[in-house]
Amino acid sequence: MPPRQFDGSLVRAARRRRDMHQRELGELVGVSGATVARWESGKDFPKGEKLPAIATALDEPLDELFPHEGPPDLQLLRCDAGLSVAEAAEVLGASRAPVANAESGRRRLNASYIRPLAAAYGVTEEKLLAAQDRSFGVRPTPPSDDQQTAPRTIGEKINFLLQYGSTDETAMSDADIARLVNQHAPGAAITADDIKELREGAATAAPDEVRAGLADAFQVPHWLFGDDAELSPMVQEFLEAVRFIGSIRQGQVLGLAARGSEILSMKAMADINRLVGELRHKLSEVPNKE
Template sequence: MPRQFDGSRVRAVRRGKDLHQKELAEKVGVSAPTVARWESGQDFPKGEKLPAIAAALDQPLDLLFPYDGPPDLQLLRCDAGFSVAQAAAIIGTSRVPVSNAESGRRRLSDVYVQPLAQAYGVTEQELLDAQDCSFGLRPRASRDQQSSAPHTVGEKINYLLEYGYVGQEAPSDKEIARLVNEHAGVEAVTADDIAALRTGATTEASDLVRAGLAHALQVDAALLQDDAQLDPKAREFMEMLRFLTSIHRGQILGLAARGNSKGLSAEMMAHINGLVGELKYKLPEAHSGE
């Protein structure tokens, strides 16, 4: 995912360092009017400029320009300070292989992995992991903690409660327990049991309870099975819920899609949801309470 850029924060840090816009511009290699547009929110720097800006302001890159989730190929390139053209020059090709890999269209040829990893200052495995992220694939186990995808039945309950009730009140633990018991025909759970699942105090739930939860939350029972990775249909459903909630909350202002008669894929939905997470930092209301 791209890093989050806040022009007003850059301005505050610059002023705190007693730097003029012209001085920052000279350090970064741009004009003073360009810095002014960045700070006013009229424009945004290219990702490969962010390391130079952070260095000029003597700030940690991750602190000044944070990002969510594991890095993809674009982030690795930008953090190394390279444009697409410069990265392509490293491997002696046109821009096409680099652009295709970053946009999830075609993977890098094996012969490009080692020189790019070396140029980006990462291991070959880290580059391949980043490429997986660019293609919308789930991060490997070593980075699972950075993934927001729900795994346990409790995490999935929380996800559905947060994103599955757009414009209406989500059911309480007591109401969920009632619906589960109604479906089961016996008193299978209590409100405290539901709360324990949601908080992670317990991760165990019988098939009877899971079926009842699916009835209560109006989803397919398969969605509430514990798994390391959601199957494609389940993942698409979860991403669609989050996407629709983002629209309802005003985090997505418009969307246009073309060239796909079957609708957006789960990978594309995940990518759009990630962009929504980035966009919220740029919306005026996101800073109104600060």
């Protein structure tokens, strides 16, 4: 069975739409017309590496004519490259065994095979290694907190700063945030319910004065609550710094002392140094080095 879903009736319909005979399709993909007839009647199936050629000959998108579920494994990468096991092995200058064993989840590819095989399959080495993991039944690991996507919307940024940016033991409530926003930006006239809707994603837009008030409330630069589009390197670096500082506050990272920053406020820097000092005092094994 090919690694993609194969329905002979769909092949027949696509061929007829192009007024193509079975013999003509067979010539284009390197088989006889009788073989095409067996495919279309469901009596036989093409090899997986033939599917890209069939889709090309019929001028149909591969994923639409022969769909598949989930990310690719090694077999699917090879077949989508139009290579047989023997042809893939020839790329490696090896027998068929390394390719067949890796695809069946019996033995992983030798490290020296990764680069040439990725090039032959037209994918990156990272994608090839991920496909190999799937061939061995390894599921991708969910991202950790340190690998999470950076917050983009106003609500995501509020939640992010509530989790990582506060140096107080008790995080601000929606009412606290609304009060501070209105204090710093009197024209904002925002309520606790408005803040809740932003945090929960029920609302995503806010006028400039609200964005500025939020920045002042959380003591962060105004540009952090600016455009929600692609984050600039400066914004990403700032958010990673906040996440790291939050990890210190939560006791996950030790050994940092802040000396000064063009991004963080003086109060935030003082709070960082105070937190690090407290942690070093409580945990004597942490060296007091700058």
